Amino acid sequence: MMSQDLKTVVFIALTFLIGMLLTIVPMSQSLVWFRPEWILMLLFFWVMMTPHRVAVIGAFFVGLLADLLTGTLFGLHALLFSLTAFFVLYFYVNIHGLPIWQRALLFFGILIVYFSLQAWILSLTGVSVHFWQILAPAVISAILWPWVYLLLCDYQQRYEIY
Amino acid sequence: MIASQTSPSFKKIRGHLDSIVLPIQYAVDWPIRTVHAMATRLTTQQQLLQDDAQLRAHDLLLQAKLQELLVLERENAQLRELLKSTQRLGGKVLVAQILAVDLNPNLHQMIIDKGVNDHLYIGQPVLDSYGVVGQIVHVGQRVSKVMLATDPKNAIPIQDYRTSTRAIAVGDGVSGKLNLINVPNATDIQVGDLLVASGLALRYPVGYPVGVVENVAHKSDRDFAEISVIPSAHLNQAQQVIIAWPSKTSLAKDVKQELKTQLPQPMSNNAGGVSP
Numbered sequence: 460m461m462s463q464d465l466k467t468v469v470f471i472a473l474t475f476l477i478g479m480l481l482t483i484v485p486m487s488q489s490l491v492w493f494r495p496e497w498i499l500m501l502l503f504f505w506v507m508m509t510p511h512r513v514a515v516i517g518a519f520f521v522g523l524l525a526d527l528l529t530g531t532l533f534g535l536h537a538l539l540f541s542l543t544a545f546f547v548l549y550f551y552v553n554i555h556g557l558p559i560w561q562r563a564l565l566f567f568g569i570l571i572v573y574f575s576l577q578a579w580i581l582s583l584t585g586v587s588v589h590f591w592q593i594l595a596p597a598v599i600s601a602i603l604w605p606w607v608y609l610l611l612c613d614y615q616q617r618y619e620i621y
Numbered sequence: 622m623i624a625s626q627t628s629p630s631f632k633k634i635r636g637h638l639d640s641i642v643l644p645i646q647y648a649v650d651w652p653i654r655t656v657h658a659m660a661t662r663l664t665t666q667q668q669l670l671q672d673d674a675q676l677r678a679h680d681l682l683l684q685a686k687l688q689e690l691l692v693l694e695r696e697n698a699q700l701r702e703l704l705k706s707t708q709r710l711g712g713k714v715l716v717a718q719i720l721a722v723d724l725n726p727n728l729h730q731m732i733i734d735k736g737v738n739d740h741l742y743i744g745q746p747v748l749d750s751y752g753v754v755g756q757i758v759h760v761g762q763r764v765s766k767v768m769l770a771t772d773p774k775n776a777i778p779i780q781d782y783r784t785s786t787r788a789i790a791v792g793d794g795v796s797g798k799l800n801l802i803n804v805p806n807a808t809d810i811q812v813g814d815l816l817v818a819s820g821l822a823l824r825y826p827v828g829y830p831v832g833v834v835e836n837v838a839h840k841s842d843r844d845f846a847e848i849s850v851i852p853s854a855h856l857n858q859a860q861q862v863i864i865a866w867p868s869k870t871s872l873a874k875d876v877k878q879e880l881k882t883q884l885p886q887p888m889s890n891n892a893g894g895v896s897p
Binding site for chain 2 (some may be wrong): 474476479480483484485486488491492494524527528529531532578581585587588589592603
């Protein structure tokens with residue numbers, strides 16, 4: 460049983476590691492505003508599928524790592540990821556009843572709130588943020604979400620991560 | 622979050638925490654660098670011969686220019702002797718690699734692979750071969766963060782190369798350009814003027830290029846002209862940057878000495894009724 464626990468944690472951590480690599484891979488200057496929010500996608504998926512493994516606490520620590528990686532204010536991502544995880548857990552039953560396209564729509568809503576809050580906190584600390592550059596990654600992430608979802612579903616079933 | 626924004630001791634802890642994610646950053650940086658290295662190794666002979674010819678021609682040209690420069694340099698030194706001012710550049714420089722890692726695009730920062738071990742300090746100027754890149758805002762053990770000149774928090778005291786008009790260039794943030802602030806409408810700054818660091822902040826080396834004026838707008842309802850500047854440094858393409866140690870201490874010493882000798886003079890001038 461212990462080995463199953465360990466295996467699950469390692470496999471989930473591995474996806475987050477890949478997500479973090481994708482978050483800091485350099486992109487050309489024109490595309491830099493269209494980077495999808497990989498870590499949030501992963502978080503949304505794992506909290507939805509394995510809430511007993513990844514919950515608010517897990518989201519918080521993933522968020523701290525994301526802060527260190529992207530150089531933002533320490534705790535910014537941690538707070539926002541924790542809020543997202545809490546939201547998903549609170550409406551866990553309702554979300555599970557939804558078909559995939561409605562989940563994508565819900566995820567888009569979460570992304571808008573997420574990026575707005577991020578922009579608000581960043582602007583409080585004296586960073587100039589433009590609204591349309593918040594919307595671009597939100598749209599890209601929402602478009603990519605169903606594919607990431609199917610990929611992760613396959614991953615989860617193949618390696619029996621529960 | 623508030624602690625990280627305000628407390629200086631937290632910034633030190635943050636520096637240590639940053640090394641947690643260093644392996645992830647290097648994991649992204651290393652393959653990209655390897656591919657670059659392989660691409661440079663796999664150039665064809667044709668290409669190399671062509672490059673060689675081109676570089677030889679370039680070298681000849683530069684040699685010719687150097688001859689002129691040698692004379693100019695001596696002349697300049699003599700003039701400076703007359704003006705009793707200090708030499709401009711000098712001091713140590715160091716070449717640093719930029720890690721191939723993207724930070725949050727709102728932040729206008731990048732990471733370089735030198736840190737405390739190489740005696741970097743906060744506020745140190747970062748240049749490339751074309752102009753001023755920015756300054757160091759955070760020094761870690763092995764890596765440091767550079768704030769680009771385009772960050773709205775960054776300001777560079779500049780001087781118009783053509784007219785010697787002084788102003789301050791502040792980053793614009795989103796557009797990747799700089800703006801000159803508090804420049805009166807009547808000031809003679811034109812499109813295409815080269816702006817160089819004036820060295821007034823004792824931070825950037827005197828005379829190092831900062832940018833070229835792209836647009837000058839005079840609006841009748843504003844007191845100041847709106848001037849946008851394209852930075853000279855290749856902020857997006859650079860892989861290496863130069864970190865400079867401007868001889869700050871010697872400059873300050875010279876200024877003090879100069880003031881000491883100069884101070885009594887105006888009084889005697891006034892007494893004699895002669896103005897210089």
